[in-house]
Every structure is written in C-alpha cells, then in structure tokens.
Amino acid sequence: LCLQVHSLQELRRSASLATKVFVQRDYSDGTTCQFQTKFPPELESRIERQLFEETVKTLNGFYAEAEKIGGSSYLEGCLACATAYFIFLCMETHYEKVLKKISKYIQDQNEKIYAPRGLLLTDPLERGMRVIEISIYEDRCSSGSSSSGSSSSSSGGGGGGAGGR
Amino acid sequence: MTPGGGSGPMKDCEYSQISTHSSSSPMESPHKKKKSVPKRKWEVFPGRNKFFCNGRIMMARQTGVFYLTLVLILVTSGLFFAFDCPYLSEKITPAIPAIGGILFFFVMGTLLRTSFSDPGVLPRATPDEAADLERQIDIANGSSSGGYRPPPRTKEVIINGQTVKLKYCFTCKIFRPPRASHCSLCDNCVERFDHHCPWVGNCVGKRNYRFFYMFILSLSFLTVFIFAFVITHVILRSQQTGFLNALKDSPARYPFTEIYSVVCFFSVWSIVGLSGFHTYLISSNQTTNEDIKGSWSNKRGKENYNPYSYGNIFTNCCAALCGPLSPSLIDRRGFIQPDTPQLAGPSNGITMYGATQSQSNMCDQDQCIQSTKFVLQAAATPLLQSEPSITSEELPLPGKTSISGPCATLTLGQPTPPSSMPNLTSDSGLTDIIPLKEEHEGHQFLTPEEAPSPPGMLPSGSPITHSHTMHVLSLASQDSLHEDSVRGLVKLSSV
Numbered sequence: 077l078c079l080q081v082h083s084l085q086e087l088r089r090s091a092s093l094a095t096k097v098f099v100q101r102d103y104s105d106g107t108t109c110q111f112q113t114k115f116p117p118e119l120e121s122r123i124e125r126q127l128f129e130e131t132v133k134t135l136n137g138f139y140a141e142a143e144k145i146g147g148s149s150y151l152e153g154c155l156a157c158a159t160a161y162f163i164f165l166c167m168e169t170h171y172e173k174v175l176k177k178i179s180k181y182i183q184d185q186n187e188k189i190y191a192p193r194g195l196l197l198t199d200p201l202e203r204g205m206r207v208i209e210i211s212i213y214e215d216r217c218s219s220g221s222s223s224s225g226s227s228s229s230s231s232g233g234g235g236g237g238a239g240g241r
Numbered sequence: 242m243t244p245g246g247g248s249g250p251m252k253d254c255e256y257s258q259i260s261t262h263s264s265s266s267p268m269e270s271p272h273k274k275k276k277s278v279p280k281r282k283w284e285v286f287p288g289r290n291k292f293f294c295n296g297r298i299m300m301a302r303q304t305g306v307f308y309l310t311l312v313l314i315l316v317t318s319g320l321f322f323a324f325d326c327p328y329l330s331e332k333i334t335p336a337i338p339a340i341g342g343i344l345f346f347f348v349m350g351t352l353l354r355t356s357f358s359d360p361g362v363l364p365r366a367t368p369d370e371a372a373d374l375e376r377q378i379d380i381a382n383g384s385s386s387g388g389y390r391p392p393p394r395t396k397e398v399i400i401n402g403q404t405v406k407l408k409y410c411f412t413c414k415i416f417r418p419p420r421a422s423h424c425s426l427c428d429n430c431v432e433r434f435d436h437h438c439p440w441v442g443n444c445v446g447k448r449n450y451r452f453f454y455m456f457i458l459s460l461s462f463l464t465v466f467i468f469a470f471v472i473t474h475v476i477l478r479s480q481q482t483g484f485l486n487a488l489k490d491s492p493a494r495y496p497f498t499e500i501y502s503v504v505c506f507f508s509v510w511s512i513v514g515l516s517g518f519h520t521y522l523i524s525s526n527q528t529t530n531e532d533i534k535g536s537w538s539n540k541r542g543k544e545n546y547n548p549y550s551y552g553n554i555f556t557n558c559c560a561a562l563c564g565p566l567s568p569s570l571i572d573r574r575g576f577i578q579p580d581t582p583q584l585a586g587p588s589n590g591i592t593m594y595g596a597t598q599s600q601s602n603m604c605d606q607d608q609c610i611q612s613t614k615f616v617l618q619a620a621a622t623p624l625l626q627s628e629p630s631i632t633s634e635e636l637p638l639p640g641k642t643s644i645s646g647p648c649a650t651l652t653l654g655q656p657t658p659p660s661s662m663p664n665l666t667s668d669s670g671l672t673d674i675i676p677l678k679e680e681h682e683g684h685q686f687l688t689p690e691e692a693p694s695p696p697g698m699l700p701s702g703s704p705i706t707h708s709h710t711m712h713v714l715s716l717a718s719q720d721s722l723h724e725d726s727v728r729g730l731v732k733l734s735s736v
Binding site: 096098101103104105106107142143144145149150152153154156157160161162164169170171172175201202203204205206207209 | 346347350351354363364366367369370373398399400401405407415418419420432433451452455548549556559560562563564565566567568570571572
C-alpha cells in the first residue's frame with residue numbers, strides 16, 4: 077500500500093505534482109517583506125492550519141529581523157560607507173546571514189512537516205520574494221485517481237494519508 | 242503532419258516526427274543526447290541588460306554615457322593631480338592631493354558600485370505564478386469579461402492608513418510591489434524604482450540608491466574641491482607673475498586648464514543641485530519617480546501623505562543610507578537547473594526567464610517521449626477542458642510557436658482554445674501607460690514609461706507554454722489510451 081511517509085527525496089521521485097498554492101505578500105506594513113498568514117483553502121485537507129500559520133509567522137519573523145533598522149544595521153552601513161562599499165566584497169551582510177537561516181528553516185520544515193504530508197515549500201528567495209510557493213503532490217501510487225487538479229485526492233492516497241496525520 | 246492511422250509503426254513514426262521537428266537543428270539526430278554546458282541564469286535573462294565578468298557585473302544596454310562619465314571624471318582628476326597638485330602641495334600643503342585622492346577613490350568606488358550592481362530587479366513570474374494570478378484576477382473580475390480586453394488590473398492595499406494601488410505588470414506578469422516600477426529602458430521591474438540614470442548606465446533602485454547618492458555627494462565634493470584648488474592655483478600663480486602670464490605659463494596646459502575649469506564649473510552646479518535634490522528626497526523618503534508624479538504631495542488632497550516616511554528626517558536618512566542591503570533576487574550566476582525528473586513532467590522546476598531552449602535541450606529523450614504520450618492522452622481527455630488553470634493560461638504570441646526543443650514543441654498540441662490573454666500583452670497594457678519624459682536639474686534621465694514591451698514578452702511566452710503543457714501532462718489520466726491518443730494526435734495536427 078502506498079500509505080507511507082514520504083521523505084523529501086522520495087517525494088520528488090515518486091509523486092506527481094498536482095498543483096501549487098501561492099501565499100502572497102502582505103503589504104499592509106509597507107515594503108517590508110511579510111507574507112499573508114491567510115490559510116489557503118487548497119491546503120485544508122493536507123495540513124493543520126496551525127502548523128501552516130506557525131511556519132508563515134516564523135518566516136515573517138525572520139524577514140523582519142533581516143530588515144530591521146537598528147544599531148547593528150547602522151553600524152554595518154556606516155562601516156561599509158567608510159570603506160566605499162569595498163567591504164561588501166569580503167563580508168557577508170546581516171541580511172544574507174538571515175537568509176541562510178531562513179533557507180535552513182525551510183528545509184527543516186519541509187523535511188519534518190511538509191514532505192510527510194505531500195507538500196513542499198519553496199524558498200521565497202527563489203521566487204523573487206513575491207510568494208511562498210507550496211507544491212502539492214499527489215502520490216503516483218494512488219492509482220485510478222483521476223486528478224482533477226484538486227489537492228484532496230479522494231482515494232486517500234497522496235501524502236495526506238501518510239503517517240503525518 | 243500526416244493524419245495518423247491506428248497502426249503501431251505509424252505511431253512510432255509520429256513520435257519521432259515530433260521530436261525531430263522540435264529539435265533545435267533540423268539535422269540533429271533525435272537520439273543524440275545533448276550534453277550542453279549548463280548555462281548560467283544571466284545568459285537567459287529576459288531583461289534588456291548587459292552582463293560582464295560571467296554575470297558579476299550588470300548594466301543597462303546603453304552604456305555610452307557611462308563611459309563619458311568615466312572619462313570626464315578620470316581626465317579631470319588626472320589633470321588636476323598631474324598639473325595642479327605638485328604646485329599646491331608645495332605651496333600650501335601636501336594634504337591637498339591626499340584629500341583629493343581619497344575623494345577620487347570614493348567617487349570611483351561608488352560609481353562602479355552604482356553602475357555594476359543589480360538595482361533591485363524583480364524576477365519575472367514563473368509560469369505557475371502567472372497562471373495563479375490570472376485565475377485570481379478572473380475570479381475577481383467575474384468570469385464573464387465583456388470584450389477581449391479585461392479591465393486594467395490593479396490591487397489596492399492600505400499601507401499605514403494610505404491607500405496604495407498596486408499595478409499589474411504585463412511584461413513581468415506580477416503585481417508590482419509598492420514603490421516598484423517598470424523601467425522601459427531595461428525592461429525590468431525594479432524595486433523602489435528611483436530613475437534610470439544614463440550617466441551611470443543603470444537603473445537606480447532599492448539596492449543601489451545609497452551608492453548612487455554617495456556617488457553624487459562625493460562627486461559634488463570632488464568637483465568643488467578641484468574647482469576651488471584650480472582657481473587657487475591660478476590665483477597664486479598670478480600673484481607671482483600676473484594673471485595672463487599665469488595662464489600662459491605652461492603652454493601645453495593652457496587649453497586643458499580652461500577646458501576642465503569649464504567642465505568643473507558646470508558640473509559643480511548640476512551635480513551639487515542634484516545632490517541637494519536627492520538629499521531632500523532621502524529626508525522625506527520619496528523616490529524621484531514619486532516626486533515627479535506628485536504621488537504624496539499635498540496638492541492631491543489634504544489626506545495625502547507619504548506612508549513610507551518614518552516621520553523624522555534623521556530616521557529617513559539612516560534608513561535609506563544605512564539600512565540593511567537586500568540581496569539580489571535574480572541570482573545572475575546561478576546555474577539553470579534541469580527540471581527535476583518526474584513522470585508527469587514538472588512544472589515547478591522551471592524557474593527560468595525565457596529559457597525554453599536550454600530547458601528543452603536538457604529534457605531527456607525518454608522523458609520527452611513519455612511527455613508526448615501524455616499530451617496525446619490529455620488531448621483525448623475532455624476532463625482537462627474544464628480546468629480553469631489551463632483555460633486561463635497564456636499562449637505564446639502568434640509567430641512564436643516555432644520554438645525549438647523537443648518538449649517545447651508540445652505546445653503545438655494545445656487542446657484548449659486560445660484565451661483572450663494574448664491580446665492583453667500588447668493592447669490593454671497600453672491603457673496603463675503614463676508617459677513621463679521630463680528633464681530634471683539639467684540631467685536627462687528618463688522616468689519610466691509604464692509601457693509593456695512586446696518584444697520582451699516573446700521570450701517569456703515560451704516557458705509559459707512549456708510548463709503549461711507539462712502542467713497538462715501532470716493532470717492527464719495515467720491510463721493508456723492508444724487509439725484515443727492517436728486520434729488525439731490527429732486533432733492536434735489539425736490545430
């Protein structure tokens with residue numbers, strides 16, 4: 077039977093992409109990078125609302141930290157200015173450091189939470205910081221499921237039926 | 242394409258016919274695996290930019306004026322250091338060439354930073370994103386849109402109490418974030434777009450605004466410095482030998498002295514003026530674009546205010562100049578990833594901007610044949626006709642269906658009728674144009690016209706259809722329908 081927990085690698089190999097959901101940016105606070113925490117209806121049957129919201133809120137927190145204007149960012153800015161910005165050739169900016177953290181976090185979330193449910197988060201950086209792309213996979217093993225593009229596969233197959241629930 | 246019968250060999254013929262037809266060079270054997278060198282993303286970048294040093298340096302297409310800027314600065318400074326500094330360092334203090342040197346170094350550093358860095362270009366939407374947006378817009382507008390031209394697309398958001406309209410960019414297929422604008426010269430959407438500066442040969446946007454500002458500020462200091470000390474030099478000499486003699490003193494220098502004094506004089510006024518203007522912009526946290534359009538001016542209404550301002554000048558300045566530097570979103574030097582192999586064909590692996598050819602070149606032959614099968618099945622399956630994401634998908638502009646690449650050719654087999662989308666790219670986009678060509682402060686830089694550029698559209702048309710087809714494949718039924726598939730092929734060939 078195909079009710080198995082998918083690992084991240086397995087997911088890519090054995091599952092077929094059903095559809096993608098895009099979590100858009102939330103501009104109500106200006107141009108800072110924040111994503112909407114509204115729960116997409118397509119994920120209704122795949123993942124708990126709370127888990128999803130927590131992921132997005134944590135990501136928002138990371139981005140806020142990256143873009144924070146405060147003492148350390150000023151210091152970095154002034155130092156860079158003083159060296160005619162040549163220092164950027166050898167130093168990693170605070171933003172870049174946080175982006176690395178974000179990337180690790182997303183990978184972690186994918187492995188622990190999303191892949192077992194047949195979902196995959198894409199780092200917003202790869203999408204121009206516009207969206208959080210969530211790929212919804214259907215299990216190829218769920219035979220006879222005529223995929224109508226809907227994420228909720230009726231035959232109970234797909235990652236949703238996996239041990240993650 | 243020959244109408245297919247039901248026989249087996251005929252089917253094989255059809256399959257191979259598709260693949261040969263679609264390969265980039267007609268002479269190429271379909272079975273030869275193309276081991277192309279993986280391309281970097283800058284090589285297939287859809288905007289009108291020039292890249293140097295294997296993607297490390299990014300500039301606009303027109304760089305002539307930038308070289309002029311370089312020459313002016315280098316020659317003027319060079320002459321200053323060569324002819325005036327020796328005299329001045331003797332007569333007054335050697336600190337003069339030292340300070341001059343530091344200023345010059347700073348000017349060059351910031352100029353090169355401004356010109357060579359990514360101003361904050363927003364990458365174009367992936368086909369899936371674009372499709373998703375289309376779908377949402379159609380839902381929002383109601384599925385019965387009267388004519389072929391859907392209304393111009395805007396989204397309203399409330400930022401700090403002020404209503405801001407986000408426009409849809411037809412070229413990049415995204416809703417522009419607040420303060421972003423599409424530069425028609427570079428054919429890119431740029432975040433926090435200020436203006437396109439021909440003098441630095443690049444757009445000035447979020448990521449290089451502080452470099453630009455430091456450049457013009459330091460250049461003002463440098464020109465004032467040089468100008469002042471050239472005058473000082475002439476005065477000192479004329480005190481010794483009389484004014485005319487001073488000028489004639491070194492005959493070789495005579496023309497240069499005049500020329501670069503004149504250059505300095507005019508530069509001083511225009512550059513100092515520009516620095517002053519940008520200081521004002523920074524302190525009020527506006528972009529040149531917003532200022533020229535009067536987006537936040539009181540004249541528009543009493544309630545109109547700048548929602549991005551932090552309230553006080555100091556914070557605004559610090560935020561603009563010392564705030565965190567966001568990373569480049571376009572990943573110029575990354576390698577184009579081949580699609581992650583999936584049976585049903587991936588639509589998520591395609592993050593490219595018009596990279597159909599390179600993508601399809603990397604398609605495995607087997608994958609393509611299987612994909613072909615799925616297309617045929619898809620054509621036969623009426624189920625797909627109702628899929629909203631398909632019907633709203635864009636087709637390539639007419640004349641571009643002859644795209645090379647085995648996978649891309651599957652676009653010929655579009656089972657769905659063309660939507661009204663293609664018209665939008667050229668026609669309804671024009672309704673959004675706000676042509677603004679204004680000179681400012683004596684410097685001619687163009688504020689962007691928000692004109693979508695059809696030529697820029699064409700390359701991006703292809704990956705859409707490519708992934709669209711792949712998307713179709715993934716939805717296709719997995720049951721094999723051989724007779725139906727051949728019949729489907731007949732249908733396709735007649736399209």
